[in-house]
Amino acid sequence: MLAAGLCLAGSAEAAVQAGTPAATVIAIPPLTSPDTGAKGNEMLAMAWQATQLIATDLRETAEVMPLTPDRKDYYSYPEVTAPSFPKWRDKGAKALITGFVRGGADGRLTVGCYVYDVDKGRELGRKGFVVAPSDWRRAAHKCSGLAYEAITGAPGPFDSRIAYVAESGTGSAHVKRIALMDSDGFNHRYVTAGDTIVLSPHLSPKANRLAFVSFDGGIPQVRILDIASHEQRPLVGNGAMTFAPHYSPDGSKIVFSMMLGANSDIYVVNANGAFPQRLTTSPAIDTDPSFSPDGSKIVFESDRSGSQQLYVMNADGSNERRISFGGAWYAAPEWSPDGTLIAFTRRSAGARQIGTMNPDGTGEKTLTRGPADDSPSWAASSREIMFERADASGRPALFRLTLDGSDPRRMNTPQAGSDPDWSGSID
Protein backbone atom coordinates (compact mmCIF):
# COMPACT_ATOMS: atom_id res chain seq x y z
CA MET A 1 0.00 0.00 0.00
CA LEU A 2 1.16 3.46 -0.82
CA ALA A 3 0.51 6.83 0.78
CA ALA A 4 -1.16 9.51 -1.27
CA GLY A 5 1.86 11.80 -1.03
CA LEU A 6 3.88 9.64 -3.39
CA CYS A 7 1.36 10.16 -6.13
CA LEU A 8 2.64 12.29 -8.98
CA ALA A 9 1.20 15.59 -10.13
CA GLY A 10 -0.25 13.93 -13.20
CA SER A 11 -2.78 12.05 -11.13
CA ALA A 12 -3.70 14.85 -8.78
CA GLU A 13 -7.41 14.34 -9.42
CA ALA A 14 -7.09 10.83 -8.08
CA ALA A 15 -5.58 11.97 -4.82
CA VAL A 16 -6.88 10.08 -1.81
CA GLN A 17 -8.96 12.10 0.59
CA ALA A 18 -7.63 12.61 4.07
CA GLY A 19 -8.81 9.99 6.51
CA THR A 20 -9.44 7.26 3.96
CA PRO A 21 -7.20 4.21 3.80
CA ALA A 22 -4.37 4.41 1.26
CA ALA A 23 -5.30 3.14 -2.16
CA THR A 24 -3.10 0.98 -4.37
CA VAL A 25 -1.59 3.03 -7.19
CA ILE A 26 -1.84 1.40 -10.60
CA ALA A 27 -0.15 2.46 -13.86
CA ILE A 28 -2.19 2.25 -17.07
CA PRO A 29 0.01 2.84 -20.12
CA PRO A 30 -2.03 3.02 -23.33
CA LEU A 31 -3.33 -0.30 -24.62
CA THR A 32 -1.64 -1.14 -27.91
CA SER A 33 -2.50 -3.12 -31.05
CA PRO A 34 -0.71 -5.72 -33.19
CA ASP A 35 -2.59 -4.47 -36.26
CA THR A 36 -0.90 -2.28 -38.85
CA GLY A 37 -1.89 0.26 -41.46
CA ALA A 38 -5.30 1.89 -41.43
CA LYS A 39 -6.73 -0.89 -39.29
CA GLY A 40 -3.87 -0.43 -36.84
CA ASN A 41 -4.70 3.25 -36.49
CA GLU A 42 -8.36 2.43 -35.95
CA MET A 43 -7.49 -0.15 -33.30
CA LEU A 44 -5.06 2.21 -31.56
CA ALA A 45 -7.77 4.86 -31.36
CA MET A 46 -10.13 2.34 -29.78
CA ALA A 47 -7.35 1.14 -27.47
CA TRP A 48 -6.80 4.69 -26.24
CA GLN A 49 -10.53 5.08 -25.48
CA ALA A 50 -10.46 1.78 -23.62
CA THR A 51 -7.39 2.89 -21.66
CA GLN A 52 -9.13 6.03 -20.51
CA LEU A 53 -12.28 4.13 -19.56
CA ILE A 54 -10.24 1.69 -17.44
CA ALA A 55 -8.69 4.65 -15.62
CA THR A 56 -12.15 6.19 -15.10
CA ASP A 57 -13.51 2.92 -13.73
CA LEU A 58 -10.67 2.46 -11.26
CA ARG A 59 -10.73 6.10 -10.15
CA GLU A 60 -14.32 5.48 -8.95
CA THR A 61 -13.13 2.95 -6.40
CA ALA A 62 -11.84 3.54 -2.90
CA GLU A 63 -9.14 0.86 -3.12
CA VAL A 64 -7.36 1.51 -6.43
CA MET A 65 -5.88 4.79 -7.63
CA PRO A 66 -4.86 4.98 -11.30
CA LEU A 67 -2.07 7.16 -12.60
CA THR A 68 -3.44 9.28 -15.42
CA PRO A 69 -2.75 7.48 -18.71
CA ASP A 70 -0.19 9.22 -20.89
CA ARG A 71 0.19 8.55 -24.60
CA LYS A 72 3.96 8.91 -24.21
CA ASP A 73 3.99 5.64 -22.25
CA TYR A 74 2.94 3.70 -25.34
CA TYR A 75 4.10 0.06 -25.40
CA SER A 76 4.82 -2.03 -28.46
CA TYR A 77 2.80 -5.24 -28.80
CA PRO A 78 5.59 -7.57 -27.59
CA GLU A 79 6.08 -5.39 -24.50
CA VAL A 80 2.51 -6.10 -23.38
CA THR A 81 3.69 -9.42 -21.97
CA ALA A 82 7.21 -8.22 -21.12
CA PRO A 83 6.84 -4.74 -19.59
CA SER A 84 9.64 -2.89 -17.86
CA PHE A 85 8.93 -2.29 -14.19
CA PRO A 86 11.53 0.21 -12.83
CA LYS A 87 9.83 3.13 -14.56
CA TRP A 88 6.54 2.40 -12.75
CA ARG A 89 8.30 1.78 -9.46
CA ASP A 90 9.80 5.25 -9.82
CA LYS A 91 6.35 6.70 -10.30
CA GLY A 92 5.09 5.00 -7.17
CA ALA A 93 2.89 2.45 -8.84
CA LYS A 94 2.36 -0.90 -7.16
CA ALA A 95 0.46 -2.45 -10.03
CA LEU A 96 0.43 -2.19 -13.81
CA ILE A 97 -2.10 -2.95 -16.54
CA THR A 98 -1.02 -3.63 -20.10
CA GLY A 99 -3.15 -4.77 -22.97
CA PHE A 100 -4.03 -4.71 -26.63
CA VAL A 101 -6.96 -4.42 -29.01
CA ARG A 102 -6.91 -6.50 -32.19
CA GLY A 103 -9.42 -6.41 -35.00
CA GLY A 104 -10.58 -9.80 -36.28
CA ALA A 105 -11.49 -10.80 -39.82
CA ASP A 106 -15.13 -11.18 -38.69
CA GLY A 107 -15.21 -7.55 -37.52
CA ARG A 108 -15.08 -8.48 -33.85
CA LEU A 109 -12.49 -7.16 -31.44
CA THR A 110 -10.13 -9.17 -29.28
CA VAL A 111 -9.16 -7.28 -26.14
CA GLY A 112 -6.35 -8.71 -24.01
CA CYS A 113 -5.42 -7.44 -20.55
CA TYR A 114 -2.54 -8.24 -18.21
CA VAL A 115 -2.07 -7.16 -14.62
CA TYR A 116 1.34 -7.11 -12.94
CA ASP A 117 2.73 -6.64 -9.46
CA VAL A 118 5.30 -3.91 -10.09
CA ASP A 119 7.44 -4.55 -6.99
CA LYS A 120 7.77 -8.26 -7.63
CA GLY A 121 7.80 -7.95 -11.42
CA ARG A 122 5.24 -10.74 -11.53
CA GLU A 123 2.04 -11.27 -13.50
CA LEU A 124 -1.09 -11.29 -11.33
CA GLY A 125 -3.60 -12.22 -13.99
CA ARG A 126 -4.57 -12.03 -17.66
CA LYS A 127 -7.78 -12.25 -19.57
CA GLY A 128 -8.93 -11.97 -23.18
CA PHE A 129 -12.33 -10.92 -24.43
CA VAL A 130 -13.82 -11.17 -27.91
CA VAL A 131 -16.58 -8.61 -28.39
CA ALA A 132 -18.52 -6.78 -31.09
CA PRO A 133 -17.02 -3.32 -31.72
CA SER A 134 -20.14 -1.76 -30.14
CA ASP A 135 -19.31 -3.61 -26.91
CA TRP A 136 -15.81 -2.18 -26.51
CA ARG A 137 -16.87 -0.50 -23.27
CA ARG A 138 -17.78 -3.87 -21.78
CA ALA A 139 -14.35 -5.26 -22.69
CA ALA A 140 -12.67 -2.27 -21.02
CA HIS A 141 -14.87 -2.77 -17.92
CA LYS A 142 -13.70 -6.40 -17.85
CA CYS A 143 -10.07 -5.22 -17.85
CA SER A 144 -10.88 -2.87 -14.97
CA GLY A 145 -12.46 -5.79 -13.15
CA LEU A 146 -9.40 -7.98 -13.70
CA ALA A 147 -7.16 -5.31 -12.13
CA TYR A 148 -9.58 -4.58 -9.28
CA GLU A 149 -9.92 -8.24 -8.38
CA ALA A 150 -6.14 -8.83 -8.60
CA ILE A 151 -5.56 -5.98 -6.15
CA THR A 152 -8.51 -6.31 -3.74
CA GLY A 153 -9.59 -9.92 -4.09
CA ALA A 154 -13.17 -8.75 -4.70
CA PRO A 155 -14.99 -8.94 -8.05
CA GLY A 156 -15.07 -5.65 -9.90
CA PRO A 157 -18.45 -3.94 -10.22
CA PHE A 158 -17.66 -2.33 -13.58
CA ASP A 159 -19.28 -4.66 -16.11
CA SER A 160 -22.67 -4.71 -14.44
CA ARG A 161 -26.08 -3.20 -14.90
CA ILE A 162 -28.35 -1.09 -12.80
CA ALA A 163 -32.11 -1.35 -12.97
CA TYR A 164 -34.15 1.36 -11.29
CA VAL A 165 -37.47 3.18 -11.42
CA ALA A 166 -37.28 6.43 -13.40
CA GLU A 167 -39.83 8.91 -12.11
CA SER A 168 -41.27 11.98 -13.81
CA GLY A 169 -44.26 14.26 -13.34
CA THR A 170 -46.14 14.88 -10.12
CA GLY A 171 -49.54 14.09 -8.66
CA SER A 172 -51.87 12.27 -11.02
CA ALA A 173 -49.37 12.80 -13.88
CA HIS A 174 -46.68 10.91 -11.95
CA VAL A 175 -45.07 8.40 -14.33
CA LYS A 176 -42.86 5.50 -13.25
CA ARG A 177 -40.86 3.49 -15.73
CA ILE A 178 -38.25 0.79 -15.24
CA ALA A 179 -34.92 1.90 -16.68
CA LEU A 180 -31.71 -0.02 -17.28
CA MET A 181 -28.19 1.34 -17.57
CA ASP A 182 -24.59 0.19 -17.35
CA SER A 183 -23.05 0.79 -13.94
CA ASP A 184 -21.29 3.92 -15.28
CA GLY A 185 -24.58 5.36 -16.56
CA PHE A 186 -24.07 4.49 -20.22
CA ASN A 187 -26.59 2.60 -22.42
CA HIS A 188 -29.51 4.10 -20.54
CA ARG A 189 -32.89 2.83 -21.75
CA TYR A 190 -36.46 2.39 -20.58
CA VAL A 191 -37.95 -1.08 -20.55
CA THR A 192 -41.55 -0.36 -19.50
CA ALA A 193 -43.91 2.06 -21.21
CA GLY A 194 -44.96 4.28 -18.31
CA ASP A 195 -48.70 3.60 -18.66
CA THR A 196 -48.86 1.84 -15.29
CA ILE A 197 -47.08 2.14 -11.95
CA VAL A 198 -44.05 -0.13 -11.67
CA LEU A 199 -41.83 -0.83 -8.65
CA SER A 200 -38.98 -2.91 -7.28
CA PRO A 201 -36.97 -4.07 -10.32
CA HIS A 202 -34.61 -6.95 -9.54
CA LEU A 203 -32.24 -8.31 -12.18
CA SER A 204 -31.46 -11.97 -12.62
CA PRO A 205 -27.80 -12.81 -11.90
CA LYS A 206 -26.88 -12.65 -15.59
CA ALA A 207 -28.95 -9.48 -16.00
CA ASN A 208 -30.94 -11.01 -18.87
CA ARG A 209 -34.25 -11.04 -17.00
CA LEU A 210 -35.93 -8.61 -14.72
CA ALA A 211 -38.48 -9.27 -11.99
CA PHE A 212 -40.57 -6.23 -11.07
CA VAL A 213 -43.91 -5.22 -9.62
CA SER A 214 -46.60 -3.84 -11.92
CA PHE A 215 -50.08 -2.42 -11.18
CA ASP A 216 -51.10 -3.28 -14.73
CA GLY A 217 -53.79 -5.75 -13.60
CA GLY A 218 -55.25 -3.36 -11.01
CA ILE A 219 -53.29 -4.88 -8.12
CA PRO A 220 -49.54 -5.08 -7.50
CA GLN A 221 -48.17 -8.25 -9.07
CA VAL A 222 -44.68 -9.53 -9.82
CA ARG A 223 -43.96 -9.79 -13.53
CA ILE A 224 -40.92 -11.17 -15.35
CA LEU A 225 -39.46 -9.29 -18.28
CA ASP A 226 -37.11 -10.90 -20.81
CA ILE A 227 -34.79 -7.98 -21.54
CA ALA A 228 -33.77 -9.07 -25.04
CA SER A 229 -37.26 -9.93 -26.34
CA HIS A 230 -39.27 -7.44 -24.20
CA GLU A 231 -41.72 -10.24 -23.45
CA GLN A 232 -43.50 -10.03 -20.11
CA ARG A 233 -45.47 -12.52 -18.04
CA PRO A 234 -46.85 -12.69 -14.50
CA LEU A 235 -44.62 -14.69 -12.14
CA VAL A 236 -47.57 -16.56 -10.62
CA GLY A 237 -51.00 -16.42 -12.21
CA ASN A 238 -53.28 -16.78 -9.22
CA GLY A 239 -54.73 -13.27 -8.91
CA ALA A 240 -53.09 -12.57 -5.54
CA MET A 241 -51.09 -9.45 -4.72
CA THR A 242 -47.38 -10.26 -5.03
CA PHE A 243 -44.36 -7.99 -4.54
CA ALA A 244 -40.73 -7.71 -3.32
CA PRO A 245 -39.17 -10.20 -5.80
CA HIS A 246 -35.52 -11.25 -5.47
CA TYR A 247 -33.65 -13.81 -7.58
CA SER A 248 -31.65 -16.62 -6.00
CA PRO A 249 -27.88 -16.35 -6.64
CA ASP A 250 -28.03 -19.08 -9.31
CA GLY A 251 -31.07 -17.49 -10.96
CA SER A 252 -33.18 -20.64 -10.67
CA LYS A 253 -35.63 -19.34 -8.05
CA ILE A 254 -37.38 -16.16 -7.00
CA VAL A 255 -38.38 -15.28 -3.43
CA PHE A 256 -41.21 -12.80 -3.02
CA SER A 257 -44.11 -11.71 -0.83
CA MET A 258 -47.66 -12.81 -1.47
CA MET A 259 -50.81 -11.51 0.23
CA LEU A 260 -53.42 -14.12 0.97
CA GLY A 261 -56.26 -12.19 2.57
CA ALA A 262 -54.73 -9.79 5.07
CA ASN A 263 -51.55 -11.77 5.51
CA SER A 264 -48.22 -11.17 3.77
CA ASP A 265 -45.94 -14.20 3.76
CA ILE A 266 -42.75 -15.15 1.94
CA TYR A 267 -42.86 -17.66 -0.88
CA VAL A 268 -40.26 -19.15 -3.17
CA VAL A 269 -41.00 -20.25 -6.72
CA ASN A 270 -39.04 -21.58 -9.66
CA ALA A 271 -37.99 -18.68 -11.88
CA ASN A 272 -40.42 -19.96 -14.54
CA GLY A 273 -43.29 -19.59 -12.07
CA ALA A 274 -43.72 -23.26 -11.25
CA PHE A 275 -44.22 -24.78 -7.77
CA PRO A 276 -44.72 -21.82 -5.44
CA GLN A 277 -43.86 -22.86 -1.91
CA ARG A 278 -44.73 -20.98 1.28
CA LEU A 279 -41.78 -20.30 3.59
CA THR A 280 -43.23 -18.20 6.43
CA THR A 281 -46.53 -18.64 8.26
CA SER A 282 -46.58 -15.80 10.78
CA PRO A 283 -49.77 -13.69 10.85
CA ALA A 284 -47.55 -10.58 10.75
CA ILE A 285 -46.12 -8.84 7.69
CA ASP A 286 -43.18 -10.87 6.35
CA THR A 287 -41.57 -9.29 3.30
CA ASP A 288 -38.38 -8.16 1.52
CA PRO A 289 -36.61 -11.55 1.32
CA SER A 290 -33.02 -11.78 0.01
CA PHE A 291 -30.91 -14.93 -0.45
CA SER A 292 -27.44 -15.45 0.98
CA PRO A 293 -24.89 -15.81 -1.84
CA ASP A 294 -24.62 -19.59 -1.34
CA GLY A 295 -28.41 -19.87 -1.59
CA SER A 296 -28.70 -21.67 1.76
CA LYS A 297 -30.32 -18.86 3.78
CA ILE A 298 -32.79 -16.01 3.35
CA VAL A 299 -32.81 -12.73 5.26
CA PHE A 300 -36.18 -10.97 5.46
CA GLU A 301 -38.11 -8.40 7.41
CA SER A 302 -41.05 -9.11 9.70
CA ASP A 303 -43.11 -7.05 12.15
CA ARG A 304 -44.11 -10.15 14.15
CA SER A 305 -42.44 -8.67 17.26
CA GLY A 306 -44.52 -5.50 16.95
CA SER A 307 -42.01 -3.56 14.86
CA GLN A 308 -40.12 -4.23 11.64
CA GLN A 309 -37.03 -6.36 12.39
CA LEU A 310 -34.65 -8.54 10.38
CA TYR A 311 -34.79 -12.33 10.51
CA VAL A 312 -32.70 -15.07 8.91
CA MET A 313 -34.09 -18.48 8.00
CA ASN A 314 -32.89 -21.49 6.05
CA ALA A 315 -33.88 -21.48 2.37
CA ASP A 316 -36.59 -24.07 3.12
CA GLY A 317 -38.19 -21.80 5.72
CA SER A 318 -36.85 -23.61 8.77
CA ASN A 319 -34.94 -22.14 11.71
CA GLU A 320 -36.25 -18.56 11.63
CA ARG A 321 -34.40 -16.28 14.04
CA ARG A 322 -34.31 -12.56 14.64
CA ILE A 323 -30.94 -10.86 14.10
CA SER A 324 -31.65 -7.11 14.59
CA PHE A 325 -31.69 -5.80 18.15
CA GLY A 326 -30.38 -2.26 17.71
CA GLY A 327 -33.43 -0.47 19.10
CA ALA A 328 -34.72 0.82 15.77
CA TRP A 329 -36.90 -0.58 12.98
CA TYR A 330 -35.10 -2.45 10.21
CA ALA A 331 -36.30 -3.12 6.68
CA ALA A 332 -35.33 -3.89 3.08
CA PRO A 333 -32.38 -6.21 3.89
CA GLU A 334 -30.02 -7.35 1.15
CA TRP A 335 -27.25 -9.89 1.64
CA SER A 336 -23.83 -8.84 0.26
CA PRO A 337 -22.45 -10.92 -2.65
CA ASP A 338 -19.45 -12.01 -0.52
CA GLY A 339 -21.80 -13.14 2.26
CA THR A 340 -20.18 -11.09 5.02
CA LEU A 341 -22.74 -8.29 5.53
CA ILE A 342 -26.43 -7.47 5.33
CA ALA A 343 -27.40 -3.98 4.20
CA PHE A 344 -30.72 -2.55 5.37
CA THR A 345 -32.88 0.52 5.82
CA ARG A 346 -32.98 1.65 9.45
CA ARG A 347 -36.08 3.52 10.62
CA SER A 348 -35.99 5.61 13.76
CA ALA A 349 -37.48 8.94 14.90
CA GLY A 350 -38.83 9.78 11.47
CA ALA A 351 -35.55 9.12 9.64
CA ARG A 352 -34.62 6.35 7.25
CA GLN A 353 -30.91 5.59 6.95
CA ILE A 354 -28.80 2.91 5.26
CA GLY A 355 -26.71 0.59 7.42
CA THR A 356 -25.01 -2.78 7.53
CA MET A 357 -24.68 -5.59 10.06
CA ASN A 358 -23.10 -9.02 10.13
CA PRO A 359 -25.43 -11.91 9.23
CA ASP A 360 -25.58 -12.85 12.93
CA GLY A 361 -26.74 -9.32 13.83
CA THR A 362 -23.49 -8.11 15.37
CA GLY A 363 -21.42 -5.18 14.16
CA GLU A 364 -24.28 -2.86 13.19
CA LYS A 365 -23.17 0.32 11.42
CA THR A 366 -25.21 3.25 10.14
CA LEU A 367 -23.68 4.54 6.91
CA THR A 368 -25.91 7.44 5.81
CA ARG A 369 -27.51 10.40 7.53
CA GLY A 370 -30.94 10.07 5.85
CA PRO A 371 -33.51 11.33 6.47
CA ALA A 372 -35.26 9.62 3.53
CA ASP A 373 -32.91 6.84 2.36
CA ASP A 374 -34.16 3.40 1.28
CA SER A 375 -33.64 0.38 -0.97
CA PRO A 376 -29.95 -0.53 -0.53
CA SER A 377 -28.44 -2.75 -3.24
CA TRP A 378 -24.93 -4.17 -3.24
CA ALA A 379 -22.24 -3.83 -5.89
CA ALA A 380 -20.64 -7.07 -7.09
CA SER A 381 -17.53 -6.06 -5.13
CA SER A 382 -19.43 -6.02 -1.79
CA ARG A 383 -17.54 -2.76 -1.17
CA GLU A 384 -20.23 -0.37 -2.41
CA ILE A 385 -23.97 0.09 -1.96
CA MET A 386 -26.42 1.91 -4.20
CA PHE A 387 -29.52 3.33 -2.57
CA GLU A 388 -32.38 5.78 -3.04
CA ARG A 389 -32.48 9.15 -1.28
CA ALA A 390 -35.44 11.53 -1.47
CA ASP A 391 -34.79 15.25 -1.07
CA ALA A 392 -36.92 17.65 0.98
CA SER A 393 -39.49 17.88 -1.80
CA GLY A 394 -39.79 14.07 -1.94
CA ARG A 395 -37.94 13.78 -5.25
CA PRO A 396 -35.78 10.64 -5.16
CA ALA A 397 -32.33 10.12 -6.68
CA LEU A 398 -29.84 7.24 -6.76
CA PHE A 399 -26.70 7.47 -4.64
CA ARG A 400 -23.54 5.37 -4.52
CA LEU A 401 -21.83 4.71 -1.22
CA THR A 402 -18.46 3.11 -0.48
CA LEU A 403 -18.11 1.30 2.83
CA ASP A 404 -15.01 3.34 3.75
CA GLY A 405 -17.22 6.06 5.21
CA SER A 406 -16.86 8.70 2.51
CA ASP A 407 -19.88 10.75 1.47
CA PRO A 408 -22.40 9.11 -0.88
CA ARG A 409 -22.19 10.30 -4.48
CA ARG A 410 -25.25 11.06 -6.52
CA MET A 411 -25.68 9.06 -9.73
CA ASN A 412 -26.43 11.01 -12.85
CA THR A 413 -29.79 9.85 -14.27
CA PRO A 414 -32.02 11.62 -16.81
CA GLN A 415 -34.94 11.74 -14.37
CA ALA A 416 -35.59 11.21 -10.69
CA GLY A 417 -34.75 7.63 -9.70
CA SER A 418 -35.80 5.15 -7.01
CA ASP A 419 -35.58 1.42 -6.19
CA PRO A 420 -32.07 0.75 -7.56
CA ASP A 421 -30.92 -2.81 -8.17
CA TRP A 422 -27.26 -3.33 -8.98
CA SER A 423 -26.52 -6.59 -10.81
CA GLY A 424 -23.55 -8.85 -10.33
CA SER A 425 -20.78 -8.85 -12.90
CA ILE A 426 -22.30 -10.06 -16.16
CA ASP A 427 -20.52 -12.75 -18.19
Place this chain on the structure above:
Amino acid sequence: MRKSVLAFTLASIATAASAQLPGLTRREPAPPVPVQQPIDVLRADFAAQSGGTTVYFIAGSSGLTPQATTTLANQAAWLRMHPEVTIRVEGHGDPGDTRDHALAVGAERAAGARNYLVMLGVPAAQVSAMTWGKERPGAPRAVTVIVPNPTAPAMIPPAQ
Protein backbone atom coordinates in the same frame (compact mmCIF):
# COMPACT_ATOMS: atom_id res chain seq x y z
CA MET B 1 -65.16 23.13 -7.06
CA ARG B 2 -65.70 19.58 -5.95
CA LYS B 3 -68.58 20.56 -3.66
CA SER B 4 -70.44 22.39 -6.38
CA VAL B 5 -70.22 19.41 -8.69
CA LEU B 6 -71.55 17.19 -5.95
CA ALA B 7 -74.43 19.57 -5.22
CA PHE B 8 -75.37 19.64 -8.87
CA THR B 9 -75.36 15.86 -9.05
CA LEU B 10 -77.59 15.54 -6.02
CA ALA B 11 -79.99 18.13 -7.43
CA SER B 12 -80.32 16.15 -10.61
CA ILE B 13 -81.08 13.00 -8.63
CA ALA B 14 -83.81 14.88 -6.75
CA THR B 15 -85.31 16.13 -10.02
CA ALA B 16 -85.33 12.66 -11.51
CA ALA B 17 -87.01 11.27 -8.40
CA SER B 18 -89.69 13.97 -8.26
CA ALA B 19 -90.54 13.42 -11.92
CA GLN B 20 -91.68 9.93 -11.03
CA LEU B 21 -94.08 11.06 -8.30
CA PRO B 22 -97.77 10.69 -9.21
CA GLY B 23 -99.67 13.88 -9.75
CA LEU B 24 -96.71 15.87 -10.98
CA THR B 25 -96.70 16.86 -14.60
CA ARG B 26 -93.74 17.49 -16.87
CA ARG B 27 -93.52 19.11 -20.24
CA GLU B 28 -91.67 16.12 -21.58
CA PRO B 29 -92.32 12.46 -20.82
CA ALA B 30 -90.29 11.05 -17.94
CA PRO B 31 -87.19 9.25 -19.04
CA PRO B 32 -87.23 5.50 -18.53
CA VAL B 33 -85.99 4.48 -15.11
CA PRO B 34 -82.43 3.25 -15.65
CA VAL B 35 -81.55 -0.23 -14.48
CA GLN B 36 -78.38 1.29 -13.11
CA GLN B 37 -77.50 4.89 -12.61
CA PRO B 38 -74.30 6.32 -14.08
CA ILE B 39 -71.31 5.45 -11.96
CA ASP B 40 -70.53 9.05 -11.04
CA VAL B 41 -74.05 9.48 -9.70
CA LEU B 42 -73.70 6.29 -7.69
CA ARG B 43 -70.34 7.41 -6.37
CA ALA B 44 -71.66 10.80 -5.31
CA ASP B 45 -74.68 9.26 -3.60
CA PHE B 46 -72.51 6.67 -1.85
CA ALA B 47 -70.13 9.33 -0.57
CA ALA B 48 -72.97 11.56 0.63
CA GLN B 49 -75.06 8.85 2.26
CA SER B 50 -72.30 6.91 4.00
CA GLY B 51 -70.48 9.93 5.36
CA GLY B 52 -67.33 9.40 3.31
CA THR B 53 -65.62 6.85 1.12
CA THR B 54 -62.43 6.97 3.17
CA VAL B 55 -61.50 5.55 6.55
CA TYR B 56 -58.28 6.61 8.27
CA PHE B 57 -55.77 4.65 10.30
CA ILE B 58 -53.21 5.42 12.96
CA ALA B 59 -49.70 5.45 11.44
CA GLY B 60 -48.13 2.01 11.59
CA SER B 61 -51.43 0.30 12.46
CA SER B 62 -53.94 -1.65 10.42
CA GLY B 63 -56.54 -1.72 13.21
CA LEU B 64 -59.93 -0.11 12.53
CA THR B 65 -60.60 2.91 14.74
CA PRO B 66 -64.10 3.47 16.20
CA GLN B 67 -64.55 6.28 13.69
CA ALA B 68 -63.57 3.93 10.86
CA THR B 69 -66.05 1.26 11.92
CA THR B 70 -68.82 3.90 12.05
CA THR B 71 -68.03 5.00 8.51
CA LEU B 72 -67.80 1.39 7.30
CA ALA B 73 -71.17 0.59 8.92
CA ASN B 74 -72.71 3.49 7.00
CA GLN B 75 -71.01 2.29 3.82
CA ALA B 76 -72.35 -1.23 4.42
CA ALA B 77 -75.88 0.08 4.91
CA TRP B 78 -75.75 1.86 1.56
CA LEU B 79 -74.11 -1.11 -0.17
CA ARG B 80 -76.79 -3.51 1.12
CA MET B 81 -79.34 -1.24 -0.56
CA HIS B 82 -77.35 -1.36 -3.81
CA PRO B 83 -76.61 -5.03 -4.38
CA GLU B 84 -75.94 -4.28 -8.05
CA VAL B 85 -72.82 -2.28 -7.17
CA THR B 86 -69.30 -3.70 -7.24
CA ILE B 87 -66.66 -2.07 -5.04
CA ARG B 88 -62.91 -2.17 -4.50
CA VAL B 89 -61.26 -1.19 -1.23
CA GLU B 90 -57.93 0.51 -1.90
CA GLY B 91 -55.47 0.51 1.01
CA HIS B 92 -52.62 2.96 1.46
CA GLY B 93 -49.47 2.61 3.57
CA ASP B 94 -47.67 5.31 5.52
CA PRO B 95 -45.63 7.82 3.50
CA GLY B 96 -42.59 7.40 5.76
CA ASP B 97 -42.57 3.61 5.51
CA THR B 98 -40.24 1.52 3.36
CA ARG B 99 -41.71 0.63 -0.03
CA ASP B 100 -42.56 -3.04 0.38
CA HIS B 101 -43.74 -2.78 3.97
CA ALA B 102 -46.04 0.06 2.86
CA LEU B 103 -47.51 -2.26 0.22
CA ALA B 104 -48.20 -4.92 2.83
CA VAL B 105 -49.66 -2.45 5.35
CA GLY B 106 -51.91 -0.97 2.67
CA ALA B 107 -53.09 -4.46 1.76
CA GLU B 108 -53.77 -5.25 5.43
CA ARG B 109 -55.82 -2.07 5.80
CA ALA B 110 -57.80 -2.79 2.66
CA ALA B 111 -58.43 -6.38 3.75
CA GLY B 112 -59.49 -5.24 7.21
CA ALA B 113 -61.98 -2.73 5.83
CA ARG B 114 -63.25 -5.24 3.27
CA ASN B 115 -63.74 -7.94 5.90
CA TYR B 116 -65.69 -5.51 8.07
CA LEU B 117 -68.04 -4.67 5.19
CA VAL B 118 -68.56 -8.36 4.46
CA MET B 119 -69.23 -9.03 8.13
CA LEU B 120 -71.98 -6.41 7.97
CA GLY B 121 -73.69 -8.20 5.10
CA VAL B 122 -72.09 -6.85 1.94
CA PRO B 123 -71.78 -9.81 -0.47
CA ALA B 124 -68.12 -10.88 -0.45
CA ALA B 125 -68.11 -11.47 -4.19
CA GLN B 126 -68.79 -7.78 -4.77
CA VAL B 127 -65.88 -6.46 -2.69
CA SER B 128 -62.27 -6.75 -3.80
CA ALA B 129 -59.22 -5.29 -2.05
CA MET B 130 -55.91 -3.93 -3.29
CA THR B 131 -53.00 -1.81 -2.06
CA TRP B 132 -51.28 1.26 -3.41
CA GLY B 133 -48.49 1.09 -0.83
CA LYS B 134 -47.10 4.61 -0.68
CA GLU B 135 -47.62 5.29 -4.39
CA ARG B 136 -50.50 7.73 -3.80
CA PRO B 137 -49.31 10.15 -1.14
CA GLY B 138 -51.66 11.06 1.67
CA ALA B 139 -52.77 10.03 5.14
CA PRO B 140 -52.83 6.33 6.13
CA ARG B 141 -56.22 5.26 4.78
CA ALA B 142 -58.48 2.85 2.95
CA VAL B 143 -60.84 4.12 0.25
CA THR B 144 -63.98 2.32 -0.88
CA VAL B 145 -64.34 2.85 -4.62
CA ILE B 146 -67.37 1.90 -6.71
CA VAL B 147 -66.04 0.22 -9.83
CA PRO B 148 -67.68 -0.61 -13.15
CA ASN B 149 -69.87 -3.64 -12.74
CA PRO B 150 -68.42 -6.49 -14.76
CA THR B 151 -71.89 -8.03 -15.30
CA ALA B 152 -73.32 -4.88 -16.87
CA PRO B 153 -70.45 -3.24 -18.67
CA ALA B 154 -72.66 -1.35 -21.14
CA MET B 155 -74.62 0.50 -18.48
CA ILE B 156 -71.74 2.17 -16.70
CA PRO B 157 -68.93 4.22 -18.18
CA PRO B 158 -65.45 3.23 -17.07
CA ALA B 159 -64.02 4.78 -13.94
CA GLN B 160 -62.04 7.91 -14.60
